[in-house]
Amino acid sequence: MELQSYIAKNGTTINIEKGQQVFTQGELCEHVYLVKTGLLKAFYLTENGKETIKSFIQSGTIIGSLNAAHCQVPSTFSLEALEQCRLVQIPLNELLALSKESISISQEFIQILLSLSLKKERREFELLTLSASQRFDNLRNTDPELVKKLTQNDIAKYLGITPVALSRIKHQ
Amino acid sequence: MELQSYIAKNGTTINIEKGQQVFTQGELCEHVYLVKTGLLKAFYLTENGKETIKSFIQSGTIIGSLNAAHCQVPSTFSLEALEQCRLVQIPLNELLALSKESISISQEFIQILLSLSLKKERREFELLTLSASQRFDNLRNTDPELVKKLTQNDIAKYLGITPVALSRIKHQ
DNA sequence: AGACAGCATTAACCTATGTTAAAAATAACG
DNA sequence: CGTTATTTTTAACATAGGTTAATGCTGTCT
Numbered sequence A, B: 001m002e003l004q005s006y007i008a009k010n011g012t013t014i015n016i017e018k019g020q021q022v023f024t025q026g027e028l029c030e031h032v033y034l035v036k037t038g039l040l041k042a043f044y045l046t047e048n049g050k051e052t053i054k055s056f057i058q059s060g061t062i063i064g065s066l067n068a069a070h071c072q073v074p075s076t077f078s079l080e081a082l083e084q085c086r087l088v089q090i091p092l093n094e095l096l097a098l099s100k101e102s103i104s105i106s107q108e109f110i111q112i113l114l115s116l117s118l119k120k121e122r123r124e125f126e127l128l129t130l131s132a133s134q135r136f137d138n139l140r141n142t143d144p145e146l147v148k149k150l151t152q153n154d155i156a157k158y159l160g161i162t163p164v165a166l167s168r169i170k171h172q
Numbered sequence C: 001a002g003a004c005a006g007c008a009t010t011a012a013c014c015t016a017t018g019t020t021a022a023a024a025a026t027a028a029c030g
Numbered sequence D: 001c002g003t004t005a006t007t008t009t010t011a012a013c014a015t016a017g018g019t020t021a022a023t024g025c026t027g028t029c030t
Helices: A002-010 A066-071 A092-101 A103-129 A132-142 A144-149 A152-159 A163-170 B002-010 B066-071 B092-101 B103-129 B132-142 B144-149 B152-159 B163-170
Strands: A012-016 A021-023 A031-037 A039-045 A051-058 A078-081 A085-091 B012-016 B021-023 B031-037 B039-045 B051-058 B078-081 B085-091
Touching: A002 A031, A002 A085, A002 A092, A002 A103, A031 A066, A031 A092, A039 A152, A039 B103, A051 A152, A051 B103, A066 A092, A066 B103, A085 A092, A092 A103, A092 B103, A103 A132, A103 B039, A103 B051, A103 B066, A103 B092, A103 B103, A132 A144, A132 A152, A132 A163, A152 A163, B002 B031, B002 B085, B002 B092, B002 B103, B031 B066, B031 B092, B039 B152, B051 B152, B066 B092, B085 B092, B092 B103, B103 B132, B132 B144, B132 B152, B132 B163, B152 B163
Parallel strands: none
Antiparallel strands: A012 A085, A021 A078, A031 A085, A039 A051, A039 A078, B012 B085, B021 B078, B031 B085, B039 B051, B039 B078
16 A cells, blocks of 8 residues: 555645546546545546446545556546545656556556456446346445445446436336 | 566467367466467356357467456456467466566556556447447457457357347348 | 258347436425 | 425337347368
8 A cells, every 4th residue: 555655645635526527538637546535437428428437436446547647648538526525636657657666566556457457357247248237236236335325327327228227127 | 578578488388279268267267378379269158158258369468367366266257269279378476476576577567457458448438338230340440350250159249249139230 | 962060141029228208206495 | 495406207119139940051071
């Protein structure tokens, strides 16, 4: 947890109101964020204006558009606060540079990336093999607290279905 | 590319016949593989015996059940040769240990994990926002050569639909 | 060539989810 | 409190994709 404390010390704290965006799809975003308090959603907006939620981000997590920050390209998604949030912001470059100096930071980075890839793999598996209602059950079992905090609209967008379909699924 | 040459030197070369499995879902798999030649598929088998393909692996790629190897848990997927393959095998532990000694190896690891996460993100995006036929178009545009080599069955399993549905999609 | 195996197509019918729109419930606010 | 917004439910219909099964195609072995 050297990394987290480095960020806490050297990053700049920002407050985000509910509904505000931390960064926006299509824009450059060179930072990485450590979530101190609050809850956020990372989401895509497709050409035809449809929103789909990539993930929900809870406190204690490090989040950022890694590829955007790393490759200096526009972010493919937006990050928005679902509640009032307190974040600590730091340029990814700074962390990467740091990791070049310190083995233990590198190692931590590797750990973070490995666990991120685990998360993505689970998600991929679910999208590929489970029906919408199975995915919903999964979410409810995995993180019932989170489900309580979310609006049905956002849950649906996360599951990849419409709120109407989710309402139907619930009544069974 | 220090990592690749380390693997090439210190790993053990194995040959896999078409149809053979490199490792199997449910088993431990502590190795990571560098694909020298050939083509493979990584796939899940669900409880009800349905197969879905996670990804196709072409030569030059490093593949393995990272989480299985790292956390010493059974792999969640199998790896099978679609053509006769030549691989170089090495324990992930050995690479992780190595990365603790060498900053440049750590850095390479980080690069690999970052690009892996980019790939997964694209896949997640597609599964979440595109229809089956859009996903098929995408695949055809991104890697037409690959599509030629694959059976329609495998393409369908990769897209998350049945071969019947894929056949329908093609005729439009 | 003939016989078989493995793929691909087609068709008929079924189910899950999308779409639109209206009604009902809940939350937010003066 | 009563009034507006916002979210959720319900209903009716449309569509994509699943299921099963039959048919056709291609290649391989003898």
